[in-house]
Amino acid sequence: MNPLISIIIPVYNIASKIKPCIHSILQQSCQEFEIIVVDDGSNDGSGNICDEFQNLKNIQIIHQPNSGVTAARQKGIENAHGEWICFVDGDDTLPTDSLQVLIDNSHNVDIVVGNVIPITPTGEMLKKESVSEAMLLSSTDFIKKLLEHKIGTYPVGRLFKRSLFDHFTLDLPRNIRRGEDFIMNIRLAAKAKQIRVISNHVYNYIQYPDSSLHRFVNSWNYEKVFDKHLMESLQNAHLQHTCKESIIHAHIRSLLGGLTDPELSRQDSFFKQIKKEAKEVALSKKEKAILFLAGIPFPIRKRLYVILKKLSVR
Missing domain, CATH: 3.90.550.10 (Spore Coat Polysaccharide Biosynthesis Protein SpsA; Chain A)
Structure with missing residues (x-):
């Protein structure tokens, strides 16, 4: 049995x-x-x-x-x-x-x-x-x-x-x-x-x-590779349109993985895509902050990120 x-x-x-x-x-x-x-x-x-x-x-x-x-x-x-x-x-x-x-x-x-x-x-x-x-x-x-x-x-x-x-x-x-x-x-x-x-x-x-x-060290490149596999799974299930708004929120969240990586910049094509998508949905305060941080030059972004992280754990 x-x-x-x-x-x-x-x-x-x-x-x-x-x-x-x-x-x-x-x-x-x-x-x-x-x-x-x-x-x-x-x-x-x-x-x-x-x-x-x-x-x-x-x-x-x-x-x-x-x-x-x-x-x-x-x-x-x-x-x-x-x-x-x-x-x-x-x-x-x-x-x-x-x-x-x-x-x-x-x-x-x-x-x-x-x-x-x-x-x-x-x-x-x-x-x-x-x-x-x-x-x-x-x-x-x-x-x-x-x-x-x-x-x-x-x-x-x-x-x-x-x-x-x-x-x-x-x-x-x-x-x-x-x-x-x-x-x-x-x-x-x-x-x-x-x-x-x-x-x-x-x-x-x-x-x-x-x-x-x-021990895992995140990077902006990893987020982009991961998104490729995520989107492939959604497309295979024919869910990319039904879940469009939720996908946009997931994309904004993926920016968190690149905030401490200089490879994430305003010139990056995936960042441009996310910024364009974000205009189609209502954003939370946290999502607005993530988009703002992702779009500023890396040296300033890194310092701000460290300060905000310290404040969040108090």
Whole structure:
């Protein structure tokens, strides 16, 4: 008999963190799951720690040469048997009732989205719930909210019907290292009929200072390459016109990635496109500030950005 949920955990050099993650899943109140751990070529002993769990009947341990987190998730999907896919990062944990809460809200939908709560390694909550009320959304409305960052673009804290995945879902070049989850969500949602968003806390996103996202250095060129793949996904789903306003808001947000990069200038063709698009929608104060900063010379912009960032954390 196939499991109800396939939990896929990509692992890379997190030897001190993987055990709490796996234990939090094994202690779930809902036990109708399989765990697929994909060790993505770790060199710190993470793979050996994963192997300690290989004798448990509902755990698969897969080792592969280092290929990146997207390839690790793809390997997990290829080996999954569950009706639902649930992604968990190997340095995070699940509250005890997470799977039960998600599955209880899965009736007549293709995706269930719960609340992901950032916490410190000692368990202190850093941010309150981001979704205050439950919503039942169409595919298009959900994608619009993703583009406008009104719903988190991460892959975790949610269930996806396994039938939504195909060869295209995770087909991205390895150099797309930030935001690949965003594109995956867009591609899956485009194939879904209905998505349920719930306010329940279902995922602990543990904030470690040495995480890969903290090490990622953004650039304006990266934002332009990322936009190419994002737009390709929307065009393949014939959503570029339906979601036009939301795409414009996403483009303005992409300017944030270039504010500290001298390559972003008023002469840049993508910046000119965004500035022209921005005239077609109502802008928030933050969006107006981003456009203003992006359009001033880099030395001044950099100094202003540093000052504003310091003020924002006070």
